[in-house]
Amino acid sequence: MSRILMISDIHGCIKPFNELLDAVKYIPTEDKLILLGDYVDRGPQSKETVERVKELVQNYNVIALKGNHNQRLVDLIRTDGEEVQPKFLEHGGMQTLQSYCPFMTEDCNEELIKQAREYVRDHYNTHIAFLESLPLYHEDLYHIYVHAGLNPKYANWREQSDYDFMYIKGEFHQSKPFTEKPIIFGHTRTIELHDSPDIWFGQGKIGIDGGCAYGMQLNCLIYDDGHYYTADIKNS
Structure with missing residues (x-):
């Protein structure tokens, strides 16, 4: 069996991502790499991260899954942006626009943001189409992989809303095991689950978001021959 390497919430931190792949000696032709979403926002190099993941x-x-930050960028570019723009900017979106647009400054205004949206649409449509096309979950013989989690209210978790796949938190974290396979998820920083940025092993679920874009670490969960191992790169 090949190794399964799981990483989540890179958030534009391309340097720690590449360093982590080197640290675990990732071999693309032998290992299975599964990325659990959120490749943009907050970190300094969203454009480079999306290009690398693509x-x-x-x-x-x-396997690259869709996260809420990925979807928010898609919505900003694909629509008039009015509804999503405040939340996009509030949650690290400015760093994404600066990564994609050489003319962006910290002291921006509505007109500059409009120009940035048009610039991304015109020059990086392949990136937006790629992010838009990503699946919400993946399942294999060993795990269920998802960005945020699964809603325990659904007898068939595949029928839950797109919103749950990308945003759910508390009721999922606090639920007793309700799937036959462990659920691997990101979205919620593990420091919120057990006061540590290290990988969180819960009942029937494993959280791997180490809060890299917040100055903590990027985690890799490794599944090899029935055993779990962990690796991380600090983001200083």
Whole structure:
């Protein structure tokens, strides 16, 4: 069996991501890499991160899931942006626009943001189409993989809303095991689950978001021959 490597919430932190892949000695032709969403916002290099993830998916059959920050960027570019723009900017979106648009400044205004949206639409439509196309979950013989979690109210978790796949928190974290396979998830920083940025092993679920874009760490959960191992890169 090949190793399964799981990483989540890179958030534009391309340097720690590449360093982590090197640290775990990732071999694209042998290992299965599964990324659990949120490749943009907060960190300094969203554009480079999306390009890297896109290349991994297209060339090495890497599984990349959709996260709420990915969807928010898609919505900003695909719509008039009015509804999503305040939340996008509030949650690290300015760093994403600065990564994509060479003319963006910290002291921006509505007109500059409008120009940035048009610039991304015109020059990076392949990135937006890629993020838009990502699946909400993945399942194999060993785990269920999802960005945020599963809603325990659903007898068939596949029928839950897109919103739950990308946003659910408390009721999922606090639920007793309700799936046959462990659920691997990101979205919620593990420091919120057990006062540590290290990977959180719960009942029937494993949280792996180490809060890299918040100056903590990027985690990798490794599943190899029935055993779990962990690795991380500090983001200083």
